Amino acid sequence: MIEIKNLGKTYHIGNIPVYAVKDVSFKVKKGEFLGLTGKSGAGKSTLLYQMGLIDQPSHGEVIIDGIQTSNLTPEQRSQMRLNTLGYIFQDYALLPDLTAAENIALPLIMQGTSYKIALAKAYEKLQLVNLQGRKDNLPSELSGGEQQRVAICRAIVTNPKILFADEPTANLDTENGLNILQIFTKLHKMGQTIVMISHEAEYIKFVDRVITLKDGLIIKS
Ligand SMILES: Nc1ncnc2c1ncn2[C@@H]1O[C@H](COP(=O)(O)OP(=O)(O)OP(=O)(O)O)[C@@H](O)[C@H]1O
Numbered sequence: 001m002i003e004i005k006n007l008g009k010t011y012h013i014g015n016i017p018v019y020a021v022k023d024v025s026f027k028v029k030k031g032e033f034l035g036l037t038g039k040s041g042a043g044k045s046t047l048l049y050q051m052g053l054i055d056q057p058s059h060g061e062v063i064i065d066g067i068q069t070s071n072l073t074p075e076q077r078s079q080m081r082l083n084t085l086g087y088i089f090q091d092y093a094l095l096p097d098l099t100a101a102e103n104i105a106l107p108l109i110m111q112g113t114s115y116k117i118a119l120a121k122a123y124e125k126l127q128l129v130n131l132q133g134r135k136d137n138l139p140s141e142l143s144g145g146e147q148q149r150v151a152i153c154r155a156i157v158t159n160p161k162i163l164f165a166d167e168p169t170a171n172l173d174t175e176n177g178l179n180i181l182q183i184f185t186k187l188h189k190m191g192q193t194i195v196m197i198s199h200e201a202e203y204i205k206f207v208d209r210v211i212t213l214k215d216g217l218i219i220k221s
């Protein structure tokens, strides 16, 4: 599903290079639930951004579903992000003026689905995470755990081939964190390919395989 070959990302602060990811190669199989772990600053988020086509690597290749992504135009990259990839971040990133159901419907509307059908599909996803009673609530009326469940619905409503999650439980207490991981497990059992960053051992045990990064390199996989 994803192949990463000799990937590296160097940031520059003024003239000083920061080698965030140095040289990383691995594959993610279809349907796999992969965990990325490692200490703060190890390069986890940087690697996820390159894999998720949010950013472009300094060198190396990201091949998604057989497509060599470095050959894509910016327009093709954004189409791929919208149509085949899903993202979940630690801060939920919901739009404050839209209801829960509207937030979830938005990617479908951007794809050209009518408002009515998009809202109906959003409601189906809310049922999957047990939030059907909160469809008309604004994000500010929801708890952190509930907002993250809405963010998961938004990420999966387009049936992405790959779901990327960067520390999805970082702002949640243990109970809500476990609830999010149970939802991920349910999606995984339904065949969803997932790449999740976590540095908490209690959450990393839910995944099929763990890759550990240190100083921009894989030290364990
Ligand atoms: N935009 C940027 N410009 C310059 N340096 C950056 C930038 N983003 C990240 N870095 C640096 O790259 C390195 C890897 O950062 P990254 O955010 O990938 O780590 P991480 O493993 O996700 O850490 P955390 O667990 O704290 O989220 C760090 O040294 C960081 O300071």
Ligand SMILES: [Mg+2]
Binding pocket: 044, 045, 046, 166
């Ligand atoms: Mg990070």
